[in-house]
Amino acid sequence: MTRDGADVVIIGGGVIGCSIAYHLSARGVRVTLCERETLGSQSTGRCAGGVRRQFSYRRNVEIQQLAVRLLERFPDEIGVDPSFRRTGYLFVLTDDADVERFEGLLGMWRDCGVDDARWVSTSEIRELTPLLETDGVLGGTFCPSDGIASPHEVTIGYAAAARRMGARILEGVEVRGIDTRMGRVTGVRTSAGDLSTAAVFTCAGAWSGGIGELVGVSIPVLPYPRHVFVTEPLTRIPHDHPMVIDFSTSLYFHPEGGGLLFGMGAREEVPSFATEVRWGFLEEIGQVASRRAPALLDAGVRTGWVGLYESTPDHQPVLGPVSALEGFWCACGFSGHGFQQAPAVGLLLAEQFIGEEPRLDLAPFAPERFARGLLIPEHNVV
Ligand SMILES: Cc1cc2nc3c(=O)[nH]c(=O)nc-3n(C[C@H](O)[C@H](O)[C@H](O)COP(=O)(O)OP(=O)(O)OC[C@H]3O[C@@H](n4cnc5c(N)ncnc54)[C@H](O)[C@@H]3O)c2cc1C
Structure with missing residues (x-):
């Protein structure tokens, strides 16, 4: 001192x-x-503001349970509304090994107190996200009390x-x-x-x-640049549409300002501090979106930006x-x-x-x- x-x-x-x-x-x-x-x-x-408890490592689930409790009492403790919207978080799975692993995780999540996380069938997924093309989808996990904050x-x-x-x-x-x-x-x-x-x-x-x-x-x-894009307003998206993650491709999207916010990891990532938008990357996302979420292709892109992941081994x-x-x-x-x-x-x-x-x-x-x-x-x- x-x-x-x-x-x-x-x-x-x-x-x-x-x-x-x-x-x-x-x-x-x-x-x-x-x-x-x-x-x-x-x-x-x-x-992207995502808040979810669906991790594979137990301590991360426990940390996230605590974080969610702190976000819930943020307005009283800190005096600011963190805009925590519990619209749910959906992991969409297309690989047998992932299905087995996520099914196995459900018990651990419940053990940690994440009581509402559940397995969802392909038809339930279609109801949760009408934007998703479910060809090849085997099911997924959904936690309605996960969500997005500011x-x-x-x-x-x-x-x-x-x-x-x-x-x-x-x-x-x-x-x-x-x-x-x-x-x-x-x-x-x-x-x-x-x-x-x-x-x-x-x-x-x-x-x-x-x-x-x-x-x-x-x-x-190490720094890894990650792109995010936001579409023009779309009529088909309910405000409470969940955060959706197509796990095997890492394509994700959630509602944002009347449109959709979406992103994906690049096929080949190299460490770099570069944060200029590579508009050509939209083509790489487009290839995945055309199979999994074609609605993204119909929407005009309003804006995009790049942020850095800060990744460890x-x-x-x-x-x-x-x-x-x-x-x-x-x-x-x-x-x-x-x-x-x-x-x-x-x-x-x-x-x-x-x-x-x-x-x-x-x-x-x-x-x-x-x-x-x-x-x-x-x-x-x-
Ligand atoms: C596209 C994208 C999507 C993401 N989505 C999610 C998500 O949905 N949910 C989630 O939980 N996380 C998400 N993340 C990750 C999350 O943004 C980061 O893990 C988190 O913001 C890290 O916070 P930080 O304070 O460690 O880093 P930063 O916000 O980068 O803050 C570090 C600060 O250190 C400052 N700094 C650096 N060097 C010095 C120095 N020498 N002196 C003084 N200041 C210095 C920098 O200017 C910077 O402001 C996402 C990240 C990206 C890029």
Whole structure:
């Protein structure tokens, strides 16, 4: 603790950094958050807003259960409506092995309290989403209480609540160096001057690997550009149409502003920080959509953008303190599901930081797991 500094400096003001800033401030920790652009302007501001409990790794389901409870009480606790619309989340399956795996997961989801997740037949899928072409569809899983929330409201809500509790939230301030002495963090160097601190949280999303390099810590997070498009308004889409994911192709869509928001992973993905829209990618999506959701082809595309997934080798986040450098904490590498995990992860890391017994153990996500070869794959990523 220092007079001119902070107990904790958070590097990055996306949804993760802002959630941690709030949960630490609520526990009396003096926080300074440095965001080099504007709050929520990077991956967070470009994400699809999906919130679902249908993960393959049990701890992710538990984290997501907690996150959903926190989103439910967000208006009372944070004073902002996170626009959490529980329109449901449908995984559409076309592969026998996936059918077997998802059927097996239903029991675990219910065990974790996700009581309304259920198996749906092809004809039920047709009722849930009239836009889907069901040739070759074997069935799917549906959870009506999953849904979509607003990344903007959640991020800005946490930042404002953290400020009210005394956090300093700085925009346009880049962290350029981290000072250490005798194996401990002692300060950060920023574009706006130096700050003394005994702890930093790396919440720099796709850029987190570069923050690790400042202190010789390997954080295996790579950037993968992902396209999102939004169509012109369509008449056939009910407002409560669920989020639909065609699991084997990763094509997904949900209602947005009277039209549809849709996206898909590219066939061949290479790490890159490029975020210009490749309009030609619409052709690759079109090939899949012509088989699975032809309505997308009829709709004019109103806008598109690219955001970065921040992926790790096992598609799981990197969470907690780095044992080789005291005071250096990670909260990054969410591999495309960080928005929905942010409320819970912020709370759990804040509890761990102040020495409370966290209600869910984050040890499986420890930064050292890569060096130890203890990867914990999450299969339900798109
Ligand atoms: C197309 C797309 C769709 C997605 N859909 C979903 C979804 O449906 N559901 C879901 O849960 N997740 C989704 N995600 C993933 C989700 O957006 C991310 O996991 C989440 O936003 C990560 O938040 P973050 O705060 O870690 O990263 P970011 O929002 O990227 O924030 C990191 C911040 O760090 C700042 N920064 C970097 N370096 C420095 C530095 N040196 N100094 C100061 N600041 C720095 C950056 O400017 C940035 O603002 C999607 C992502 C994409 C791209």
